[in-house]
Amino acid sequence: MGVGRTGKTTYILKLLGIPTQTYTPTVGVAIHQLPLQYEKNGQVNSLTINIWDCAGRSQLKGPREIYYSNCHAAIIMFSSIKSLHVAIRYLHDFRTIVGTQRSVIFVWNKWTEDDPHNINTQALVDKLIPSECHLFKINTKTDYNCWAPIVNLIETLTNNKSLT
Ligand SMILES: Nc1nc2c(ncn2[C@@H]2O[C@H](COP(=O)(O)OP(=O)(O)OP(=O)(O)O)[C@@H](O)[C@H]2O)c(=O)[nH]1
């Protein structure tokens, strides 16, 4: 979840190996399956994640209660100070709907080392994102750190702290 144009669909399609060029807003929700393999205690395990890619544009959003209710975790994406403020609202909505037990990972997409806005955005990140939530800086365009949120998600869901 996250504001429109933060890059949610581009990110998911990148994980699936599908390149995208132009921005097409998601309508309601798009459900994707991401098949994965991970190693635990020397054994290779298979796991498929169902990713619900929720529309960010307010006029295209669907029923959140239905989308959130059976999920195992949430990834909330932002890519600017403005979208970070909205991301925090998503967190509160998510907590209101599903409670406090499910993991939430924040993803700062479109991150580049030399962006002059980084200092202000980071200050707000430190202030607003609760410490129990993980945060990953990624860049879907350059492929920077793209698998880290997914690895962390699987580690959390499988209680496996040394995933390969
Ligand atoms: N520069 C840059 N652009 C990106 C990155 N990731 C995505 N984009 C661009 O951001 C735009 C929005 O991408 P989408 O993935 O469709 O956005 P979305 O969050 O799914 O938007 P909604 O479906 O409306 O909620 C597209 O033009 C992408 O090419 C990135 O890491 N860096």
Ligand SMILES: [Mg+2]
């Ligand atoms: Mg989308």
